[in-house]
Amino acid sequence: MSLLGIDVGTTGCKAIVFRDDGAILGSGYREYPLLHPQPTWAELDPDDVWEATKESIREAVTRAGSGDPVKAIAPSSQGEAMTPIDRDGRPLANSIVSFDPRTAPQRDWWEQTWGKQRLFQITGMPLHTMYSLLKMQWVKENQPDVYRTAWKFLCYGDLTTYRLGGPPAIDYSMAGRTMAFDLKACRWSPEILSHADIDPALLPEPHPSGTPVGHVSASVAEELGLPVVDGHGPLLVTGGHDQPCGALGAGITRPGIAMDATGTVECITPAFDHPVLTDGMLENNYCCYHHVAPGLYCTIAFSFTGGSLLRWYRDTFGDKEAEEARVSGLDVYEIILGKAGSHPSPLLVLPHFTVTGTPWFDPHSKGAILGLTLSTTKGEFVKGLVDGVTYEMRLNLDALEGAGVPISELRAIGGGAKSSIWMQVKADVFRRPVYSLDVSEAACLGAAILAGSACGVYGSVQEAADCVVCVKDKYEPREDVAALYDEKYRLFRRIYPALKDLLHEM
Amino acid sequence: MSLLGIDVGTTGCKAIVFRDDGAILGSGYREYPLLHPQPTWAELDPDDVWEATKESIREAVTRAGSGDPVKAIAPSSQGEAMTPIDRDGRPLANSIVSFDPRTAPQRDWWEQTWGKQRLFQITGMPLHTMYSLLKMQWVKENQPDVYRTAWKFLCYGDLTTYRLGGPPAIDYSMAGRTMAFDLKACRWSPEILSHADIDPALLPEPHPSGTPVGHVSASVAEELGLPVVDGHGPLLVTGGHDQPCGALGAGITRPGIAMDATGTVECITPAFDHPVLTDGMLENNYCCYHHVAPGLYCTIAFSFTGGSLLRWYRDTFGDKEAEEARVSGLDVYEIILGKAGSHPSPLLVLPHFTVTGTPWFDPHSKGAILGLTLSTTKGEFVKGLVDGVTYEMRLNLDALEGAGVPISELRAIGGGAKSSIWMQVKADVFRRPVYSLDVSEAACLGAAILAGSACGVYGSVQEAADCVVCVKDKYEPREDVAALYDEKYRLFRRIYPALKDLLHEM
CATH class of the missing domain: 3.30.420.40 (ATPase, nucleotide binding domain)
Incomplete structure (x- = not known):
């Protein structure tokens, strides 16, 4: 029983099929271009990303062979970038990546109308241009047609699960990167969304990382070479933001x-x-x-x-x-x-x-x-x-x-x-003691651990980490x-x- | 009629025979070792320096040939280092070079007992360990036998003229580097020497740079291949400290x-x-x-x-x-x-x-x-x-x-x-405009200009400089x-x- 961890980054997507002991059975990687419609702007075309994601999955699965079919999948991804999609799942615009500075006016507005401290106490995020909430506000103000037509705004982890056949679902770590998520209540913050005049229905449903949320659809599974059992593909599990996924993988x-x-x-x-x-x-x-x-x-x-x-x-x-x-x-x-x-x-x-x-x-x-x-x-x-x-x-x-x-x-x-x-x-x-690890793709491994815990391959996330993460050297x-x-x-x-x-x- | 400029530096001595238009007829160079009897100390053996000086003069004169015999000689040299000599002209100790820091106690004593400002107003020198006066005091306190036996303390320019056959004579620029010379009165400062309890008779007689003070002795002239006319060698002229000599040469x-x-x-x-x-x-x-x-x-x-x-x-x-x-x-x-x-x-x-x-x-x-x-x-x-x-x-x-x-x-x-x-x-x-010059040995050239002015080859030092210094390029x-x-x-x-x-x- 193998596990597929996907890591959707800013420059490329990596997919890795892991055996349950952490050994890599197959991997695939594809890059996509970062677009600069204006000199300082930085965007990704979500269709480019999706094509690259599919190709890297297909490559990983092909290389892994059919001896140990993929049982569950979870994504790790870059944070903050959100893609507006319509009811048919079609992207309505490019996604604005993390370090694109165009949301400076929105940042200043929050600082003046709410203050950094209040935002930090609710969301845990120190106000910065990077967060998804400001990007949604920018779209609302600058691309009103897109905003009006949008059904959901999804981060890359959520978008990947959704396109594989799952519902619009986001994990708590990823939700945190939007600066619209109430850290302690574990829900979208009504007061922040209301102040920003953002419709809460536009956001995916939050779940803890490692929550089963659906299955890969049969048609996509077939397209990607994934196994189809009982009319559907492998289990889809919420993953997380790439840094904590990497930390779990370490x-x-x-x-x-x-x-x-x-x-x-x-x-x-x-x-x-x-x-x-x-x-x-x-x-x-x-x-x-x-x-x-x-x-x-x-x-x-x-x-x-x-x-x-x-x-x-x-x-x-x-x-x-x-x-x-x-x-x-x-x-x-x-x-x-x-x-x-x-x-x-x-x-x-x-x-x-x-x-x-x-x-x-x-x-x-x-x-x-x-x-x-x-x-x-x-x-x-x-x-x-x-x-x-x-x-x-x-x-x-x-x-x-x-x-x-x-x-x-x-x-x-x-x-x-x-x-x-x-x-x-x-x-x-x-x-402090520093350990070096024998882990080259920590984010994908972390996602795979989440997938494996959700489908019962491991007793717990901790047990899984102890089993698959190998310390190489210790420096005192x-x-x-x-x-x-x-x-x-x-x-x-x-x-x-x-x-x-x-x-x-x- | 040619002129000999000598430059006695810290690491070596250069001698150059110049034609009166500034062209180099012959040059010689010899190095001598810098001695470190203690880790931070730095001394020169005056006999090493004199041997090197003679060899470089001999080499310069030999290379220049006999077509245009040397008429006058002036030295340029490093400042501050002084050599105690006895009545027979024999060095009694090594000379302490400029950057040797052993005179820190003497410096502190002057600061406490006189103050920097008063010393500066008389001598033009901002108090520092380097100056000859402090070196003489150090000798008096640490080598009392040397001090007692000493007839004169000479800087390297003076010592060179003296050994060539001249009297103990120092030029004003070199005298300035001792921090015992009254800048405006153009004489050794009685109050400074008295405060330091240094016998004024130990110092050479000050003259303006470019003053004829004697002739190379016949025996030394013969030894060095210099012309002997009317029973003596070329005219000896006071030179100067290497920086102003270089400036004149520029x-x-x-x-x-x-x-x-x-x-x-x-x-x-x-x-x-x-x-x-x-x-x-x-x-x-x-x-x-x-x-x-x-x-x-x-x-x-x-x-x-x-x-x-x-x-x-x-x-x-x-x-x-x-x-x-x-x-x-x-x-x-x-x-x-x-x-x-x-x-x-x-x-x-x-x-x-x-x-x-x-x-x-x-x-x-x-x-x-x-x-x-x-x-x-x-x-x-x-x-x-x-x-x-x-x-x-x-x-x-x-x-x-x-x-x-x-x-x-x-x-x-x-x-x-x-x-x-x-x-x-x-x-x-x-x-500011900056001119590059076609001058490679400015200090020797400056000394030669002084020698030439003193013996009537040039109408004045200014006229000489205008004649021999060639501007190469001008940068605006x-x-x-x-x-x-x-x-x-x-x-x-x-x-x-x-x-x-x-x-x-x-």
């Missing part, structure tokens, strides 16, 4: 532990067991929403310069290392990181090479490198970059702890988890080195306040 | 113009026609002393990271450019600078990669690079370095102007003057680009105040 199923995903971006997703809506959370721009593991909540702390800083180094100064990689067949990043010593760099790097994530949410900051001398080496330069992104995440761990979300242990996935040098830096700087803080990092981190904290205004003017 | 013979020498270090030496002893001079650590051109005064504004920043770049990130230089035969710096655009870099670089020069005199600052983004290119990085060192010198031009030393035009020499890209940056950032500020640099420079000025404390703690 085994984050109890309070106090967090996923640390380092790819281009670095994102820490901790779990906790009650809604945390303190001032510290709002001030530091931490959202609070439902985890996909039952009874838990989560937040996301992130930096947009995780691995992207090393890629910048490679592309700017790494000619020699690239050549070395070509000749030796080694990974270029391993060669680059090999130059970095295991102790703190004398340099301090403010890693704001692009818009910051939490806790600053500063779109106008810039990167800075401090402490250069005529004897600064390439190795110290590279190590400074790695230290800098890690200090920025320590800043987040400290801010989260201060806001009421303590984290005692991290589980690392993504490209950053492959480097033992970087992993040891994380353990030393964070002063080295007290003597950690003390040196502490010293540097103390200085690091002063860089942004000292330079903020100057960087804004550059 | 044609700085009237108020308002300055030499900009960019080698490893960058140094701006302007001329002015009266002693400027304003608070602005002292606050910004600008000395004021006699120029070697008659009736003029000069100061030095400098940064220890001029060309050394590009050398750091080459050695750290320039593998590819070095390879390109090897293959193409082009100069590696030309290749590196070729990547830099002609407009301001979006980056701002605080060039304090080593101890700063003026106006900060900060031994604890560090370098910083601000404004990095994921799209920052290698060219922008290099250009940032060039812009940064140039902004630092603009800071000096502005501070000098505020202190009463306006500069309307610069004449550039050294490695930096070879790059048309860098020269245009200087013109644009300084908002481009108004539109200069306005862009102004904008960046306005931000640059804020970096050091914002980061000073943080950099001190790194």
Whole structure:
């Protein structure tokens, strides 16, 4: 009995068929173009996404073969982007993706008419242009015909389930990303929808993640190569937002532990067991929403310069290392990181090479490198970059702890988890044990765990995670080195306040 | 009739025989080791220096041939280092070079017992460990036998003239570097020497630069291949401190113009026609002393990271450019600078990669690079370095102007003057015309001009400079680009105040 996890991202869709022990039986991936009808706008054509989703499912199922047919399916997906559909299920417009800034007027309106604090206390979301509610308001104001004709507005997870044959259903984590969902009451917020003059009937029905909501229709199942039993395809189960799905796939199923995903971006997703809506959370721009593991909540702390800083180094100064990689067949990043010593760099790097994530949410900051001398080496330069992104995440761990979300242990996935040098830096700087995992597609795995729990393959989501998530290596803080990092981190904290205004003017 | 200019530096001695039109007939160069009897100490063995001086003179004279015999000789030299000699002219100890910091207690004593302001008003020197007076006091306190036995303490220019056969004579510019010379009265300061309890008889007799003081002795002349006429060798003429000698060699013979020498270090030496002893001079650590051109005064504004920043770049990130230089035969710096655009870099670089020069005199600052983004290119990085060192010198031009030393035009020499890209940056950032010169050894040329004026080869020092200094190219500020640099420079000025404390703690 196999399980299909789907992850609908901003640039592509991945579908993976997992055996119940977590082994990958087959996978498929398709990309779709991000559309820019105006320079800063960013949209997806929902039909492009649906075609790519179908193709990736078909590919995954074909590769998995017929020995272990898919029993249940759940989606993980990007948040916030919503697609208006008519009664026949036809998309009426493109979906506006998360980082499209066109909803600035709507954001300002909420700030003036309600205030951030009141919105945060109900929804757990610190007011930002990204949320679906503002996108719906934008459609209402700028595309009145679309709004009038719309039957439902669906996020990509919901839209996927719906197109596979299910009802319009959304999970709590995804609903949280709309900024229209009452976190504690677990329902759409009547006062927020009423203030925005949005018809509640336009929204899908909220369910906890891992809820069975229907089946793949026979016709779609046949089209995709999925099994048809008793006149219908596999069970459809509510999945979740990609970050908590990834966290589940990394085994984050109890309070106090967090996923640390380092790819281009670095994102820490901790779990906790009650809604945390303190001032510290709002001030530091931490959202609070439902985890996909039952009874838990989560937040996301992130930096947009995780691995992207090393890629910048490679592309700017790494000619020699690239050549070395070509000749030796080694990974270029391993060669680059090999130059970095295991102790703190004398340099301090403010890693704001692009818009910051939490806790600053500063779109106008810039990167800075401090402490250069005529004897600064390439190795110290590279190590400074790695230290800098890690200090920025320590800043987040400290801010989260201060806001009421303590984290005692991290589980690392993504490209950053492959480097033992970087992993040891994380353990030393964070002063917490960091585990690397043997998980490459955590979001799909998390969705598959939800699907499997819903159909009885696993006794519970926790049991499933314990069964399928394998720890590879454990990195412990080295007290003597950690003390040196502490010293540097103390200085690091002063860089942004000292330079903020100057960087804004550059 | 040819002229011999000698330049006795910290690492080596250069001797050049010039034709009266400035053409080089022959040159010689010898290095000597810098001695470190204790880790931070730095000394020269005066016998090493004298042997190297003789060898470089012999080489220069031999290469020049006998067609145009040397008529007069003047020395240019490093300042501050003094050698105690006995009545037989034998050195009694090594000389302590300029940047040796052992005189910190003597500096503190002067600050407490006299104050910086009073010393500055008499000598034109902002109190610092480097000056000869403090070195004499150190010898008196730590090597009492040497002090007791000493007949004279001579700076390297004086010592060279003396060993060639002249009397113990020092020029006004060199005397200024001792911090014991009364700038306005043009004599050793009785009150300073008395306060320091230094016997005035230990010091050589001060003369204006370009004063005939004797002849090379017949025996030394024969040893060095110099002509002997009427029982003695060529005329000996007082030269000067290397910076003003270089300035003269760059044609700085009237108020308002300055030499900009960019080698490893960058140094701006302007001329002015009266002693400027304003608070602005002292606050910004600008000395004021006699120029070697008659009736003029000069100061030095400098940064220890001029060309050394590009050398750091080459050695750290320039593998590819070095390879390109090897293959193409082009100069590696030309290749590196070729990547830099002609407009301001979006980056701002605080060039304090080593101890700063003026106006900060900060031994604890560090370098910083601000404004990095994921799209920052290698060219922008290099250009940032060039812009940064140039902004630092603009800071000096502005501070000098505020202190009463306006500069309307610069004449550039050294490695930096070879790059048309860098020269245009200087013109644009300084908002002043910058001339590049066809002069490679300005200090020796300046000394030769003094020698030639003293023996009647030229009508005056000014006439000589006009005759021998050739302008190569003129760079004018481009108004539109200069306005862009102004904008960046306005931000640059804020970096050091914002980061000073943080950099001190790194």
